[in-house]
Amino acid sequence: MKNFQILRYIKKILPLIIVFCLLATGGVYFKLSKSNSYIASEVIHYNDAQAEQGLAPTGDKLDVNEIKSSAVMSKVVDKMGLGGIYSVDSLISRVNITPIEDQDKVAQKEAKLEEGEEYVYEPSTFIISFAATSSEGAAFARTILDETLDVYFEQFSQKYVNVAPANNTIENLDKNDYDYIEMMEMIDTSIDSTLSTLYQRIEQNNYYRSTETGVSFSELADDFNYLRESKVSSLFSKIYKYQITKNKSVLISDYTTRIDNNNISNAKDDSIVEDVVTVIDAYVTKMRESGNTNITYEYILDNLHERNVQDYVGDQTVTYDELIYSWRDHRESKEHAIIDSAYCTYVIETFANCTGACDGSCGYSNSTCTELSNVYYTDIKNEVEKEINALLGELSELYNTTMKTNDEYNKYLGASYISVLSSASVRESVNVPLYTVITFFFFMVIGCGGAIVLGRAGDIINYIFYTDHLTGFNNRAYFDKYLKAKDKKLLDDDVVYCLIDIANLVHINGEYSRDVGDEIIIMFKDYIKENFGKSKTEYIYNGNGSFVMLTEETDYITVEDIMRLFRLRLDEREERREVVIEYKIGIAETFKENKTARKLLSEAIKNKKAYTSDLNGKE
Amino acid sequence: MVTSILQKLIILIVGIIFLVSAVLVYFRSKNVNNTERTQIFKTAEYFNAWIILACFITTMVLGIFNHYELKKSVHAIISLNYSEASQALNSNGTRYNMAEIVSDEVVKRAIEKGALKDVTVKELKNCLSVYPCVQGGVRDESEYHISTEFAVEYHALKNTAHLDSENVIKLITAAYKEYYIEKYTDNFKLEADKPDFTKMEYMDIVAYFNKETTSILNYLYGMAEKNPSFVTTGNTTFNAIAGEVHQFKEAQINQNLKSLILQNGIVRKQNEYVDRLSYQNKNVDFDRQKNDVSYMLCNQAIAMYSEEMTRIVLVPTWDQAGKYYMGRTKVGVDELSVMATNFSDYVAANEKEIMDNNLVINKISSNSPGAQLYASADSLIESIYGSIKDFEKTAINAGREYSSHKMNQCIAVNIYGISIINELKTMLLFAAFTYVSFMLRHISKKFPKKA
Incomplete structure (x- = not known):
């Protein structure tokens, strides 16, 4: 059997291995590219000091998962016009939030907890990622992530920072059947509430100016104030002066009910105030009796000095303060209700007032005195209606500007409370080039391994089926296979077939024994090998003392010389000199007419010449 | 194709x-x-x-x-030059979003700007892509990076093959620059139309002028806060312009115009205006009563504190801001005292408003100004209005100058062809x-x- 030579096996099918590897690698590359996804990631950090306690600026629990809430994602879907293409849930499932812990803080927390001290630490830096499929592309992943964070920043500010609303509550006021004075009260209340919101914003950031609307909160407040001073008060005075109402009875009933409600509320407050005073007295008495009031200021000062009062320890309102405060609040509520009732009485008196111009008929009528007596009443009423509508228009415009300014302020606050540490970067979930290279080498290893296994298996098969075990040459079966394989192929030039037949092998076997015959065959094999040396030759033992040598890259003369040397060697042999060997040698070289293997072989057979090696009597 | x-x-x-x-x-x-x-x-x-x-x-x-x-494909690099860009912010402090470069609004502007024919926003948008020139990573802090340069790529498709690629990318970048400056750089809202002063009460005109000048002052103070030392090409600063506006407001509006109107009782509709002021007085009086009650109640609450209990709570100490207060808590006596003072201030303000209104009512009732005074007032109003508009222009120009020079035009664009x-x-x-x-x-x- 042939030696185990790895390179021989590999070399044999190397082109096939390479082609297989390239095809397999191409397939894997295609599959990886198709199934690959793009992951856009951004690092954000909550700047607020309370974030590390897991709290939002308002003190509520900070829930980072709000980034992928349906409230945020549905806005993203709307903003990007993806409605009907993507479901909110499918996008939510692709958002991933990974906290990044500050290792120093974690170590500090563990140390404190080990000592039995309370220590709260929650990560305030997070990686936000969004995964897009290969067909959606990297740009899609980046855009969705950008839009999601845009919406979240704004929502964060709305929910946790800029919480006071500045909504337009009077938008459809003219469509509802409110009385004029009620409409004006609602407008006034709305302006009042908007102004207090705006003043809060001014206090937070006096010089903030929206780049979109070009106005600051302070300018908006000025605009609202201006409208209130000039137009709202003007309309109020007209309505009062001309007793303009849609329904006098309803109006008077409404304000009378308000007075009744205030009276009930006052009675309730009176009772509460009385109770609070009783509790305060009882509290003080108990404190006095328990000796707590005898504590000197030195004792308290010492106590305070022991503690670091500069460390904020939260609300320290004591029960006694709360009781006093409660007393004040209820008294204030009662006193304000009394003033409100006075205002209601003023409204009722204004609209029920009779100047005498109607001859007292307004007292029994559902119309006011002015309505009955002033011929211009309808014109004035229409004018007031028109002015109210104009005022509502102006206010709506102002509210729109306020909303836009507020929206931008929310975005601004969101970005100042949450900073971006690393802007959106996109990477592939699988490193396709790397895995492609790995795949190529993997298949190469598999291919080469396979080649070695197959090669060695081929060697074993060859040894079993295609090798003559006496000579070690290829056997007849191999030669048949060879001829069959060469049937449709042309031989190259410089191919020489050489045949050697031991003609009297049967005789030798009979006369000297079969072993001698075998010895002669082995001797022939050795001399053939020796003489053909390193030439490119395939050796075949065709059975019955017949040898075939298929030599390439040579010529007739060379092989003829080799045969001459072979004969000389045979004639000078030391072994079995007593045996007379008759043998034939046939040589044929490829020419135009005999370019196929079978033709060349028959030519070689045709060219056989007989020789005898008889050493008897020779020394 | x-x-x-x-x-x-x-x-x-x-x-x-x-x-x-x-x-x-x-x-x-x-x-x-x-x-x-x-x-x-x-x-x-x-x-x-x-x-x-x-x-x-x-x-x-x-x-x-x-x-x-190749001529169908071009790209441009957009660089953000302002300081906030390195924090992934727009110049107005909101979050920067790269996707806006190829947003519908920008593409629409580009189409309008170049009068591009036979192309829709969606078609043109499909030919555009944007990505950061350098992107960081998130695995390690050392990989963090805030992108400030973005590449915009245009590749013509079937529907846009008739457009000149370089022209399209120029239009897109120009439209984005315009959009960005409009949306994210300092802005000052100009009053679109001149109000009809003949239909406004004279005292309302004074209030209107005050409002307008305060608005200009606000803008200037805001800009001065950003960069107090910025000097315009006209050799002036935001604070200097603000000083001029403030001086003008005090002298021309609050002294000259207001005094002329008040002292001579100049009014368009006397009865209506007096009624309005009377209503305001009535209304303010209700507020005054409420504030007065609140003030008295705060005082009564303080008086209610038992002597023994105050000894416990009234210990001199200081709060987080370093201010001293009495007691372990500010909610008690200290808080009530502060509230009482505030209510007292409100009462005073209410009373002043009523007195001011009464003064105006008295002046209007006791005077009957001639046509010459009305003409003087109208002329002064026109002159003040003109001056306010001039101040407005000066302020805006200074602001724009600041934006273009100090912020290096916000955005720089480079276009790369074949x-x-x-x-x-x-x-x-x-x-x-x-x-x-x-x-x-x-x-x-x-x-x-x-x-």
Whole structure:
């Protein structure tokens, strides 16, 4: 059997291995590219000091998962016009939030907890990622992530920072059947509430100016104030002066009910105030009796000095303060209700007032005195209606500007409370080039391994089926296979077939024994090998003392010389000199007419010449 | 589109020639032996004039089509030059979003700006892509990066093939720059229309002027807070302009105009205006009563504190801001005292408002100004209005100057067209491939078809 030579096996099918590897690698590359996804990631950090306690600026629990809430994602879907293409849930499932812990803080927390001290630490830096499929592309992943964070920043500010609303509550006021004075009260209340919101914003950031609307909160407040001073008060005075109402009875009933409600509320407050005073007295008495009031200021000062009062320890309102405060609040509520009732009485008196111009008929009528007596009443009423509508228009415009300014302020606050540490970067979930290279080498290893296994298996098969075990040459079966394989192929030039037949092998076997015959065959094999040396030759033992040598890259003369040397060697042999060997040698070289293997072989057979090696009597 | 097809067709034809020739050589090589095969390759005319000419012509034709195809793709680099960009913020402090570069609004502006025909926003948007020139990573802090340069790529598609690519990218970047400056840089709202002063009460005009000048002052103080030392080309600062406006407001509006109107009782509709002020007084009086009650209640609450209990709570200490207060808590006496003072201030303010209104009512009732005074007031109003508009322009110009110089125009744009070197490289590669294909075809003919 042939030696185990790895390179021989590999070399044999190397082109096939390479082609297989390239095809397999191409397939894997295609599959990886198709199934690959793009992951856009951004690092954000909550700047607020309370974030590390897991709290939002308002003190509520900070829930980072709000980034992928349906409230945020549905806005993203709307903003990007993806409605009907993507479901909110499918996008939510692709958002991933990974906290990044500050290792120093974690170590500090563990140390404190080990000592039995309370220590709260929650990560305030997070990686936000969004995964897009290969067909959606990297740009899609980046855009969705950008839009999601845009919406979240704004929502964060709305929910946790800029919480006071500045909504337009009077938008459809003219469509509802409110009385004029009620409409004006609602407008006034709305302006009042908007102004207090705006003043809060001014206090937070006096010089903030929206780049979109070009106005600051302070300018908006000025605009609202201006409208209130000039137009709202003007309309109020007209309505009062001309007793303009849609329904006098309803109006008077409404304000009378308000007075009744205030009276009930006052009675309730009176009772509460009385109770609070009783509790305060009882509290003080108990404190006095328990000796707590005898504590000197030195004792308290010492106590305070022991503690670091500069460390904020939260609300320290004591029960006694709360009781006093409660007393004040209820008294204030009662006193304000009394003033409100006075205002209601003023409204009722204004609209029920009779100047005498109607001859007292307004007292029994559902119309006011002015309505009955002033011929211009309808014109004035229409004018007031028109002015109210104009005022509502102006206010709506102002509210729109306020909303836009507020929206931008929310975005601004969101970005100042949450900073971006690393802007959106996109990477592939699988490193396709790397895995492609790995795949190529993997298949190469598999291919080469396979080649070695197959090669060695081929060697074993060859040894079993295609090798003559006496000579070690290829056997007849191999030669048949060879001829069959060469049937449709042309031989190259410089191919020489050489045949050697031991003609009297049967005789030798009979006369000297079969072993001698075998010895002669082995001797022939050795001399053939020796003489053909390193030439490119395939050796075949065709059975019955017949040898075939298929030599390439040579010529007739060379092989003829080799045969001459072979004969000389045979004639000078030391072994079995007593045996007379008759043998034939046939040589044929490829020419135009005999370019196929079978033709060349028959030519070689045709060219056989007989020789005898008889050493008897020779020394 | 046609050029793209022709370009691909040429490459396909050459590719087919290469494949067919290679297959022919492979199969026909079986009809000859090694020696003959070697001989064929050795004797092939490698410098065949016809092959070289055919190769040259094919390469040139492809080069022309390739040039037309490349002209369809251009890209631009948008750099953010303002300081907030390094924090991933717009210049107004909101979060920067790169996707806005190719947003519907920007694309629409570009189409309008270039009067581009037969193209919709969606079609043009499909040809555009944007990505950061440098992107960081998130695995490690050292990889963090805030992108401030973005590449915008345009590749013409079927619907936009009729547009000049370079022109489109120029329009997109210009539209974005315009959009960005409008949306994110300092802005000051201008009053669109001049109000009809003849329909406004004189005292309302004073309030209106006050409102307008306060608005200008606010803008200037805001800008001064950003950069107090910025000097405009007119050699002035925001604070200097604000000083002028403030002086003008006090002197011209609150002294001259207001005094003229008040002292002479100048009014358009006397009864209506007096009624309005009376209503205001009534209304303010309700507020005054409420504030007064609240003030008294705060005082009463403080008085209610038991002596023994105050001894416990009233200990001198200080709060987080470093201010001293009495007791362990500010909610008690201290808080009530502060509230009482506030309510007292409100009461005083209410009373002042009532007194002011009464003064106006008295002046209006006791005066009957002549036509000359009305003319003086009207003339002064016009003059003040003109001055306010001038101040407005000065303030805006100073603000714009600050934006353009100090913020380096916010955004810089560089446009990159076709690279001749890249085109030449492609042509050389294709020429080599064509030569090999044609040569292989030539050699394949030399092999016998049969053995």
